[in-house]
Amino acid sequence: MVGGLFIIITSQNYLKKVVGLAIFQTAVFVFFVSLAKVLDGTAPILTKMANAYSNPLPHVLILTAIVVGVATSALGLALVLQIYKNYETIEEKEIESLELKSDK
Amino acid sequence: MNFLLINFFLISLLLVTTFFIFKTTSLISVVALTGAFTLLCSAIYVNLDAVDVAFTEAAVGSGISTILMVMAAAKLPEGKKNKLLNLFPSIILAVAISLILIIIIANLPLLGDPNAPIHLHVVPEYLKESKDFFHIPNVVTNILASYRGFDTLGETIVIFTAGLGVIALLTSNTLNRKTNFKKNKKNER
Numbered sequence: 287m288v289g290g291l292f293i294i295i296t297s298q299n300y301l302k303k304v305v306g307l308a309i310f311q312t313a314v315f316v317f318f319v320s321l322a323k324v325l326d327g328t329a330p331i332l333t334k335m336a337n338a339y340s341n342p343l344p345h346v347l348i349l350t351a352i353v354v355g356v357a358t359s360a361l362g363l364a365l366v367l368q369i370y371k372n373y374e375t376i377e378e379k380e381i382e383s384l385e386l387k388s389d390k
Numbered sequence: 391m392n393f394l395l396i397n398f399f400l401i402s403l404l405l406v407t408t409f410f411i412f413k414t415t416s417l418i419s420v421v422a423l424t425g426a427f428t429l430l431c432s433a434i435y436v437n438l439d440a441v442d443v444a445f446t447e448a449a450v451g452s453g454i455s456t457i458l459m460v461m462a463a464a465k466l467p468e469g470k471k472n473k474l475l476n477l478f479p480s481i482i483l484a485v486a487i488s489l490i491l492i493i494i495i496a497n498l499p500l501l502g503d504p505n506a507p508i509h510l511h512v513v514p515e516y517l518k519e520s521k522d523f524f525h526i527p528n529v530v531t532n533i534l535a536s537y538r539g540f541d542t543l544g545e546t547i548v549i550f551t552a553g554l555g556v557i558a559l560l561t562s563n564t565l566n567r568k569t570n571f572k573k574n575k576k577n578e579r
Contacts, residue, residue, distance in 0.1 A: 301417055301459075301466060305424050308455065309408060312431050315447075316401075319440045324509060325502030329441040330529040332521050338504065340439040341513050342529040346538055348443050349530070350545045356455045357552035363462040364559040370466055 301376060304362040311355045318344045393437065394501075400434045417466060421459040428452035442530045 322341035330342035366376055373381050407427045414420055428451040435444035499506035520532040534542055 301463065302411075302420055305411060305420055305459070308424060309411070309427060312428060312451070315443075316431060316434055319435055319438050319443055320501060321498075321506075321508055322440065323438045323502045324504050327439060327502075327504070329439045330517070331441075332517070332527040332529065339517055339529070341509050342516065342533055343513055344508075345440045345443050345530050346533045346541075348440070349446050349534060350541055352443070352446050352451055354545055354548050356450050356458075357549045359455055360458050361552050361555050361559075363458055364556040367462055367465060368559050368562075376466055 301363075301366055304359055304366060307362065308355065308359050311351070315348050315351060315355075318348050396437050397434065400430055400437065404430050404434075416468060417463040418460070421456060421463050424459065425452050425456040428455070442528070 322344040324338050324340050327338035327340045330339040330345070332339075369381070370376050373384055375381060375384075404427065407423055407430065411420055411423045411427070414423065428447055432444040432447040432452065435441075435447060499508075516533060516537065517529055520529050520537075521527060524532050524536060526532055
């Protein structure tokens with residue numbers, strides 16, 4: 287999770303920043319699902335054989351969150367494409383210098 | 391014991407993948423590594439008994455989002471080897487956050503403890519009642535579609551809005567920055 291944050295802050299490439307955001311999210315998802323685990327339990331599908339199930343509630347939350355996460359990263363990618371169309375680069379420093387130049 | 395070993399192995403693989411995503415500059419390999427990352431995550435979910443989540447992660451996270459990223463990376467130029475931004479403050483931030491998280495994790499109930507507070511409220515009733523109510527053995531489906539149906543409705547609205555935003559962003563040619571900037575560039579030449 288911290289790795290994802292690190293990538294977001296340090297890398298200059300905007301596509302890599304989007305990837306860092308996705309990694310950050312996925313780490314949080316893994317944490318949530320690990321809370322739901324019950325030792326010796328099985329997946330929460332009711333059968334006669336099993337006597338303990340994992341907690342289904344975090345699973346539902348994460349199902350929703352995964353799909354929303356993909357939607358956000360799609361939006362981020364569209365933004366990156368639009369930035370590339372306008373500036374012809376997606377590196378942060380280059381865009382900054384172009385901005386400074388166009389202000390003068 | 392086996393379960394913990396597999397989990398440890400998969401999570402260390404995740405860390406290695408994250409490190410290489412951080413290292414590589416070529417965009418298409420970053421995208422491929424992200425696909426591998428999400429696939430590893432779905433393996434972890436299977437190990438943690440979250441079968442439905444693993445399905446979704448493999449299909450949506452690792453399938454659709456990788457396709458989207460490949461499509462974006464095909465239009466973008468190759469990544470350049472640039473200097474890292476704000477290296478020193480981000481190292482401090484990362485170390486501080488991981489210390490805080492470790493302190494918090496020490497206070498959490500143990501992994502797989504059946505008496506943790508999360509397992510005692512609401513959920514036993516869901517597990518007991520849902521089969522009589524809906525006649526579907528999969529409790530996750532029951533909660534997703536019935537008990538927490540409004541959540542799912544909200545999710546659909548979010549996706550719809552995101553889709554609208556993507557379409558609006560990709561089709562708009564009227565953003566004024568473009569015209570200004572292109573004009574400037576032509577004048578320079």
